[in-house]
Amino acid sequence: MPVLVMKFGGTSVANLDRIRRAAKRVGVEVAKGYDVIVIVSAMSGKTNELVGWVGETSPLYDAREYDAVVSSGENVTAGLMALTLQQMDVPARSWQGWQVPVRTTSAHSTARILDISPDNLMAKFGEGMRVAVVAGFQGVSPEGRITTLGRGGSDTTAVAFAAALNAERCDIYTDVDGVYTTDPRISSKARKLDRIAYEEMLELASLGAKVLQTRSVELAMRYNVKLRVLSSFEEQSDDAGTLVCAEEEIMESNVVTGIAYSRDEAKMTLLSVADQPGIAAAIFGPLSEAGVNVDMIIQNISEDGRTDMTFSCPTDQVARAEKALKDAVAAGNIDYGDLIIDGAVAKVSAVGIGMRSQSGVAAQMFRTLRDEGINIKVIATSEIKISVLIDRKYMELAVQALHDTFELDKVG
Missing domain, CATH: 3.40.1160.10 (Acetylglutamate kinase-like)
Incomplete structure (x- = not known):
């Protein structure tokens, strides 16, 4: 049977x-x-x-x-x-x-x-x-x-x-x-x-x-x-x-299929990190070993041999991440000027396989957030996803606005 x-x-x-x-x-x-x-x-x-x-x-x-x-x-x-x-x-x-x-x-x-x-x-x-x-x-x-x-x-x-x-x-x-x-x-x-x-x-x-x-x-x-x-x-x-x-x-399907969100996100920024080969491995290796689920990563332009490194992780892993970074400093593997933690952010994402063949989705998403007065802190993309970090207090507004913009209440 x-x-x-x-x-x-x-x-x-x-x-x-x-x-x-x-x-x-x-x-x-x-x-x-x-x-x-x-x-x-x-x-x-x-x-x-x-x-x-x-x-x-x-x-x-x-x-x-x-x-x-x-x-x-x-x-x-x-x-x-x-x-x-x-x-x-x-x-x-x-x-x-x-x-x-x-x-x-x-x-x-x-x-x-x-x-x-x-x-x-x-x-x-x-x-x-x-x-x-x-x-x-x-x-x-x-x-x-x-x-x-x-x-x-x-x-x-x-x-x-x-x-x-x-x-x-x-x-x-x-x-x-x-x-x-x-x-x-x-x-x-x-x-x-x-x-x-x-x-x-x-x-x-x-x-x-x-x-x-x-x-x-x-x-x-x-x-x-x-x-x-x-x-x-x-x-x-x-x-x-x-x-x-x-x-x-x-x-057939819409270009964007759904809007997802994660409320409990944190943004962590290492200021004035040495910009040299292997620095990313020296930072994110200890974080991985500590069980920190790193998501978005942004590295700024180098100036005088130093750079800033920003990444996001769940808020309940911030303490673990902070300890792993301090242990890496104590071991002489990395050094940085300061660690800035923003624990009041949320991640909002647009997802859809239609993005593969349709241009302009990111621009439309960013315009919508701009029109709602929502500032984007970090952006990450893949072939079928665009994610942004924003202030947590604007999360529901962003989800509603993006859902309307991409007309997800309508079929195809």
């Missing part, structure tokens, strides 16, 4: 009533003739509770035991979902990551999937099982220990299973009914997209849109897995939600 993967996030399985609702959706797909892999997250709030307990028990915790604890939330949900399906006379079994097995690296709490062997699942399907309820977010290391994939890892689990079992589609059920042109909470004109290209979804996810985890989109693009984002709380039709697919499957 054809295989379908269905993933239910924490809000979709937050209590027994919601688990029953999700199970009914699974039952509908089984009735259509699918063998179904159901990937479940922990109940809403449960992972945070487990993480809190670990921190309270052992502030300098053993990462292996951390994974053993926080992965248990998904195990509970998987068992309850399997029991609910059995009550509906749907042959179902729950599976933990190690039972499949989902083989991962040994990087506890940030493991990456190496391989999923479908043999055990396919054997059980052959014996009459119709639904395999798999605990998301977890796997097993080469040493035989439980590992977890990082927050949002259940999305990655779902896509990996769809690729491994050559599933017809991977449906991601969340608390939203699809991917929108921007956050509907900011712009009332935000429009749900019927389809979006992998590359556009990857950019939007990395730029702040929280509908899908970035790694799951990367995996879907690599293995050409069709993703569909749906709401757990609305009645579904065959064309519900948003399909994330190859660019070739989208007939």
